[in-house]
Amino acid sequence: QKEVEQNSGPLSVPEGAIASLNCTYSDRGSQSFFWYRQYSGKSPELIMSIYSNGDKEDGRFTAQLNKASQYVSLLIRDSQPSDSATYLCAVGTGGGNKLTFGTGTQLKVEL
Amino acid sequence: DTAVSQTPKYLVTQMGNDKSIKCEQNLGHDTMYWYKQDSKKFLKIMFSYNNKELIINETVPNRFSPKSPDKAHLNLHINSLELGDSAVYFCASSQDSIYTQYFGPGTRLTVL
Numbered sequence: 626q627k628e629v630e631q632n633s634g635p636l637s638v639p640e641g642a643i644a645s646l647n648c649t650y651s652d653r654g655s656q657s658f659f660w661y662r663q664y665s666g667k668s669p670e671l672i673m674s675i676y677s678n679g680d681k682e683d684g685r686f687t688a689q690l691n692k693a694s695q696y697v698s699l700l701i702r703d704s705q706p707s708d709s710a711t712y713l714c715a716v717g718t719g720g721g722n723k724l725t726f727g728t729g730t731q732l733k734v735e736l
Numbered sequence: 737d738t739a740v741s742q743t744p745k746y747l748v749t750q751m752g753n754d755k756s757i758k759c760e761q762n763l764g765h766d767t768m769y770w771y772k773q774d775s776k777k778f779l780k781i782m783f784s785y786n787n788k789e790l791i792i793n794e795t796v797p798n799r800f801s802p803k804s805p806d807k808a809h810l811n812l813h814i815n816s817l818e819l820g821d822s823a824v825y826f827c828a829s830s831q832d833s834i835y836t837q838y839f840g841p842g843t844r845l846t847v848l
Contacts, residue, residue, distance in 0.1 A: 659836065668826055668839040669779065711777060723792055724837060726779040 628652060629716050631727035639735055644701040646730050648714030651695065657717030658690055660699045663729065664710045672712070673699065704734040739763050740840035742827050748846045749817055757812045757843045759827030767791075768810035769828040769837060770802060779826070785810055786832075817847045 629650045638644045646660075657676055661669035673688040675681045675697070681688045687700040697716075701708055714727040740761045749755055761768060769792075770782040784792035785804040799815045810827060827840040 661839075663777075668842050671836055671838070674836055713779065723781055723784070725781075728776070728778050 628718065628725045629714055629727040631712075631714050631730045633728055634731040635733050636730055637733045637735055638704050640704060640706060642704050642734075644704045644708065644732055644734070646699040646701075646712050646714075646732065648697045648699075648716075648727055649695055650697070650714075650716045650718075650725075652716065652718045652725075653692075653695065655692075655695075655716045655718055658688070658697045659715040659717075659724070660686075660688060660697075661713040661715060661726075662708075662710045663713055669713055701732075704732075706734050706736060708732060709734050740827055740829055740838055742825075742840040742843050744843060745841065746844050746846075748848065750848055751817055751819060753817050754813070754815045755817060755845070756814070757825055757827075757845075759810045759812070759840055761808055761827075761829040761838075761840075763829055763831075763838065765829040765831050765838075766807055767830045767832055768804065768807070769830075770810065770812050771826040771828060771839075773824045773826060773842075775823070783810075783812075814845075817845075819847050821845060822847045 660672045663669045675688040675690045685702045689698045711729040713729045715724045718725045767786045769784045773779045783802040788804045801813045804810045824842045826842045828837040830837045
């Protein structure tokens, strides 16, 4: 079983819709959770971090964490073509010293 | 005023050569990292240094040797390059090992 799992996609949504990206992780001791966005040929850029159960909102982005289900999600409201990228879920493992990344979900927002 | 910088951006070399990639951060962070992103875009940690001390050393061939002259710099030296070393190498830094990591622009290494 992979430590951090994501559906590779591509996930296609129409402009203005809500995009929902999901991630599961295997280490129950994980304490920190991150969503990074990576455009093709660019470096990962932090979108959201979340450390406790529940929802965290920042503009059009909402991160949701459920530690009991070992599940993290990212919702993007009013999706824009500029949101088209690969979204990487990252989990702080090994006591938080190490970030383990998922393989990423490619999001395509269509006009 | 780039936060995390890497040089070179592109590196094309022959098998068997030795090469180095340099990384510098001006964020005042204590922890720096090297990641490898392969052709399938999987991002995997290689090394981590905290205040010049090695704290993470994943199962990386010993041809790879990180060096941290001070907490703002973390260089990666690769000996006897192999075809499988072709990838994008990212440097990153964070305030401490449990906090958000910020990535450099990456170095695309191509081994011919």
